[in-house]
Amino acid sequence: MVSPHNTNGNGPTPPKSVAHVRYELVTLGDELLLGLTANGHLTFIGAQLGRHGALLTRNVTITDEAEAIAAQFRESWARADVVITTGGLGPTCDDRTREAIAAELNQKLVRDPAIVEHIANRFAAFGRKMTDNNLKQADRFERGEVLANANGTAPGLWVEQGGKILIMLPGPPNELQPMFTNQVVPRLAARGLLSEGEAYVQIRTAGVGESLLETRLQPIFDRFGDALSVAFCAHTGAVDCRVSSPSGKLLHPQLEEIAAECAKLLGEDFVCYGHDTLAKVCANLLRAREKKIAVAETATGGQLAQAFTEVGGACKFFAGGVVCCTNDTKTQLLDVPECLLLQHSAVSEEAAVAMATGAAETLGAEFAIAVTGFAGETTGPGGNPVGTMFIGLFSPGGVWAKKLSYPGPRSTVKVRAVNAALDWLRRELLRLESGATITDRRSNVMR
């Protein structure tokens, strides 16, 4: 057993802070190099390590040829404290990852009867025939352990050797992800190579740019000097701020207090702690008030409805949505008067207001948001350039619209419009909760 605190002759590892453990990730697969699949393992494992105080120092993606794997493993193993590999554990004859790495480690592969049984049981359960190839997946390192796979045949493999750790994980995300969270993280934490709990407290904000956010929060941060580490990350329409203390001078409860102080100072611009989406935060506010939301959209084409339906148990707060492409649909399904569309055009504040009202009434919801605009490549009629979006908000307190303009490609414009709509709804829900007057809320429109 290797731990950064032991000092046996087999490879003494001096104690080091989690932030200084060198993690390397080797992702295998031609489908990544050919651009057929996004490298989701990097995103997932990078984020998981970050949440537990470690920074992935390198990710290498190579083809799954045995020679390339051996050469890359040798390099990473020499440099890193922990090497994680993904993929290459499949049953086909070209999956020679185990063999290539075993040779580098001077280890033998042994067939594990418990894994053989697990694989046989899975095949039986799905009524499929097992071939000899499949049994290759039952091979593990002679001096190594096995990470059980609840969702597939290939188990993960765990080796501690020469003061270093090797973790080999199967490629399918639904197999890798629970294995990483439930088995790898606790094992690494037990050896002092990851923080057991969350290493940082994250404040999610909306409606403030990164530099303004920094300026507003700096006076709080200044009080803690170099005991506090702060990192900002801007998404489309939202900025996250993470406070941590890599030196360990500030404990987690103190980080939580600092985050709470930031949240209080930010007021409505504070969205939540952690990683919830804007839609999830709105959903929680709606559920707490037992209210429902409906949506009507043109330019975002279903993306707003999807933001809500991605939240679990959406039926409890989401009344439904209408995706319109034509004026007929708006008139037919949302009772938007035809003359209004003719006079003001379908892309206007008036149309956004009428669509939001229509969605609330037709779908029987207390709240509704509507998005109409030009996200496409060409300039819209009426001189509104691409990136011009109108958002309508219907609430028990009234109905408003606002115009927004976004630069950037079509996909970015859509995400920004969806986030702006969700953020406006969130602020309205908060203001209703606080008993703000309609005049207060109207000022919200001006943002």
Added chain:
Amino acid sequence: MVSPHNTNGNGPTPPKSVAHVRYELVTLGDELLLGLTANGHLTFIGAQLGRHGALLTRNVTITDEAEAIAAQFRESWARADVVITTGGLGPTCDDRTREAIAAELNQKLVRDPAIVEHIANRFAAFGRKMTDNNLKQADRFERGEVLANANGTAPGLWVEQGGKILIMLPGPPNELQPMFTNQVVPRLAARGLLSEGEAYVQIRTAGVGESLLETRLQPIFDRFGDALSVAFCAHTGAVDCRVSSPSGKLLHPQLEEIAAECAKLLGEDFVCYGHDTLAKVCANLLRAREKKIAVAETATGGQLAQAFTEVGGACKFFAGGVVCCTNDTKTQLLDVPECLLLQHSAVSEEAAVAMATGAAETLGAEFAIAVTGFAGETTGPGGNPVGTMFIGLFSPGGVWAKKLSYPGPRSTVKVRAVNAALDWLRRELLRLESGATITDRRSNVMR
């Protein structure tokens, strides 16, 4: 100027086939290693190289510290023929990528007056003030060229030295992607390091598994022996087959003939040549007949509507969509009889048929598809397990429903259901075109 065909003393490069040129991609940025952003550059550049006959051999992601960059560049430069870097060209003082790499190449950085002017003009156009930092972006290698950036301040950099090529690209995708397609690909092709045109012909299929597809097409492939290279790639519900001739024995027109023969043999299972989505293929068929499609969805929550609205000019063929969460919505917006939902449940073939019919009639479309089911984590009522989806199809020829069951996580189930719905619509459009009888089409339901 370096080309694989020259043999000057400065670094002779023997002629080699495009498939053997060693390309390495170095992606810089902590946001990738922290899992905050997906590595889209790998996906994009990998696919682009693949389309032009080259295989990216390695992608390394590292932090943007100058030392790490220098060490990684040294390694990649020693190993590869072409090294591409992305990111690290920003104006902030911690972007020391240029300096680190210039030192490795024994080159000086020089300030380029043309870039200074370009940057100044961009700042003026956006009414922003330029700082000294921004001028750092006007630095290029003394023995190197510049790739103009139409969408940002930092130009790309191009160096040919010692028989190798270095290409440094800016991080924002909307700057990098047109630069790569319009400047990098033609330059590499001119030097014989990429194929000028598409290196393969891709046949996109749906409704056939990978191994069955291979079995059906093998007799065609066998006639061409090792002159032909075939690769399959399975997506959720679709399989692509790429035919190429890395040896150059078969020319592009011959590859097109082979692909056409495959397409003919596959009949309806053939979707298209190239990379069009199923929604795009349906859109083309609808536009050609001047017909419209409407959608009604529960479990896919807006994803089906989005598949259509992602296609440019969606208003021409997409009548609109309804996303329902409650029975009320189905009754209210789609005229689905309440008693039907009570008797058969909202997740049933009957409900799918009623929803498709309602969508077509309410939205005024000739065709409609409906999806209802359980994509979520828990088993639905009525004993239908998670992953059970019902698809309804309304067409001028009739209205049908079918039941599908998918294993896998929620997000996969949704994609599969959307693809199955689109594929069914596609087949129906083809059969109507060919004048097939209703009986023929009914057999379609059984698939």
